[in-house]
Amino acid sequence: MSITETNLRVRLAGEGPTVSRIAYGVWRLLDDREGASVRRVLDKIHACLDCGITTFDHADIYGGYGCEEAFGEALRASPGLREKIEIVTKCGIMLVDPARPENRIKHYDYSRRHIVSSVERSLRNLATDHLDVLLLHRPSPLLDPDEVAGTFERLRREGKVLHLGVSNFAPSQLEMLQSRLASRIVTNQVEVNPLRQDAFVDGTLDQCQRLGISPMAWSPTAGGRIFHGGGDVERRVRGALGELARKYAATPDAILFAWLLKHPSKMVPVLGTNRIDRIRSAASALAIDLDLQDWFFLWTASTGWEVP
Amino acid sequence: MSITETNLRVRLAGEGPTVSRIAYGVWRLLDDREGASVRRVLDKIHACLDCGITTFDHADIYGGYGCEEAFGEALRASPGLREKIEIVTKCGIMLVDPARPENRIKHYDYSRRHIVSSVERSLRNLATDHLDVLLLHRPSPLLDPDEVAGTFERLRREGKVLHLGVSNFAPSQLEMLQSRLASRIVTNQVEVNPLRQDAFVDGTLDQCQRLGISPMAWSPTAGGRIFHGGGDVERRVRGALGELARKYAATPDAILFAWLLKHPSKMVPVLGTNRIDRIRSAASALAIDLDLQDWFFLWTASTGWEVP
């Protein structure tokens, strides 16, 4: 399989933005051993672009409310770069953090007031006049779908947020919110990896396919546990990845991403690494067409038993 | 926040009846230490009306099939009272009870024959010619939605039952029944309280919000366990309620009801007490606008960990 425009990009939910098949997650941007200077951030952005990765996944809270700003400084220093990328960011989690002294307890806020102020802060931090996609970071038991829908419609009319998505939403929560929106929820960003198969069987990915939503997959490596975890399951999955890597003459990372990319929902894995070699390695997955039996080989390595 | 018409009443499901934001549950009407005389029952009804509580929640089976009749005698003794209140009652649970010698095993019956005879008995017992809302008390594995819908349509045409609701229904059960009805299911009465958060996360309240149904919350105090239970969770919840009661200069009961009233589904808690001071105390919740972080403070006191 060669890397072509077709397998490099996907349009979210038919009417959503066109994004790269792999997104780069900036979650740990400030944890880079080589620092978070404008130079370093730009190096990583360009490494992504060189691999066809144009979509960057943020959240207001990443890096103690600091990642957006570090990324925004890189954009400011590099005129024209904004037009080459898509920015996804999130709102709604309220951390107890020195940067937010008003928060006495971790909670969620999807009031009009908070969504608007969070978006406006993200726009300033990211040095941009629009977000391609805004995600509601986690479902709240107090989420009022009418208030959220009205707020998003206003932000969309103002050109500040082009598309709305959700993250970690159960099907019933997504359906509740969708019922109030004139436009489509363009993605549901959920945890998916060989150690975390829930989304395959609990209706989350079924709903995405039914509604034509492309899910995003956070933590494709289970936060590194797939490569470093010491349990039986981790060892089995690592063994299977190694065996397939040899068969396909690829890296285990690439096999892992190819496993996610094979899902018919056109899932967009979110790559979270500060190492440029790993960006390239993951992106090489776009050229791998994993055989059906090999896909189940990795599935089965994780569950520990054959499919029913 | 002051108590106004707006926050005192809610219209169930858009087309349903207008009810008070708090309902009074007669479950334990016959367990009152001061007896169940017409005088005593009227005292409690008038205490409710004085607080803006006009909706009374019954079931055929309450008090060993005896509560409806005790309530009906009070209505009979007080002409004009029926017009000031809304009556909700339930059918479908078949208890093994001296009052029902034909029942050999506890079961459910949603046949046309049983629903009609249960409604007619409730009308006689309650001394009224119509029920504002009839609830199916619990889902039955043998519920036939066509038979139930046909039966309700007949009862509605006859003016005997104005609206249909359900109780303890899973989303799939409610959706199945709704698919056969010309009118909306106006409520799903489920157990909700800080110790029982299932409805917030299992899709029940999401479905209510999506369909515009106002749920009713039974057992807001977890059957008293919140105030008297000896476990760690109960102690944590009780501690949090006490702290918030001091902050808002309110009773812990009022905080508990304010916590339920804050949900955007416009949930109607069902207050079940024989003490007139507790009716007043709970009703004072209508004047409390619980702060978002305080809401999560009580949520977190129950779960024992911060939200994800």
Place this chain on the structure above:
Amino acid sequence: MSITETNLRVRLAGEGPTVSRIAYGVWRLLDDREGASVRRVLDKIHACLDCGITTFDHADIYGGYGCEEAFGEALRASPGLREKIEIVTKCGIMLVDPARPENRIKHYDYSRRHIVSSVERSLRNLATDHLDVLLLHRPSPLLDPDEVAGTFERLRREGKVLHLGVSNFAPSQLEMLQSRLASRIVTNQVEVNPLRQDAFVDGTLDQCQRLGISPMAWSPTAGGRIFHGGGDVERRVRGALGELARKYAATPDAILFAWLLKHPSKMVPVLGTNRIDRIRSAASALAIDLDLQDWFFLWTASTGWEVP
């Protein structure tokens, strides 16, 4: 209750085929102590027809990929028989089996290529030019609803498959596939019996009733465990069946089938036996109208506690 045309047959999903209220499952056709000769297979088919059972439930994989062929030989030997029966078969499970040396690991395949070749093989094996119903045997995490729907539409236009159904599908999976089909999914064949009540409470049968789908129930005897199992639950269920058998002057098998037949979804149990007396015994269930309380008596014998 007498056996009439009305209770002998049911039309699946309104637009699907008319099938017998009990189907005969050929799962163990090759395990018959009396062999699988054309004569023996025809004896069982005729025993079914004599009892009003006209629907035969196959799968490509049954009997190590051998049952369809044994059945087909009987059809070939008996001209005119095909017109008297309905054939259901399944595809999608890929067994590691000497008959399929290309399978290295148990997996599922719902690609166009596999579905078409599996159907064409089933047609040859069964000596027929059409399947009345094709079932997708188990949900696959990689099922692409567009590919499956397109493939089925082609097979239907060619007259090779008249109707599509599924088996062991969760509601979200059925709904996903249905969203792409012009015609109705006519059945969901799931495990249901007094020891396996999941489908009653997890939304599966609710969805069937909502969509007007008649489910099929595989393993009505829990693979024989109801009659031979040594656990407490099995003993309780067996005791209850015995008590009801005496009351209705019927066999325990007949009570078991009557219990399934009572469900308002018009569930079609799949009878899997090689004994002709048991075919007759199960079919006699069609004349039994189980009393509501007796139905809950068997339900309760299984759960071990009264309904809530």
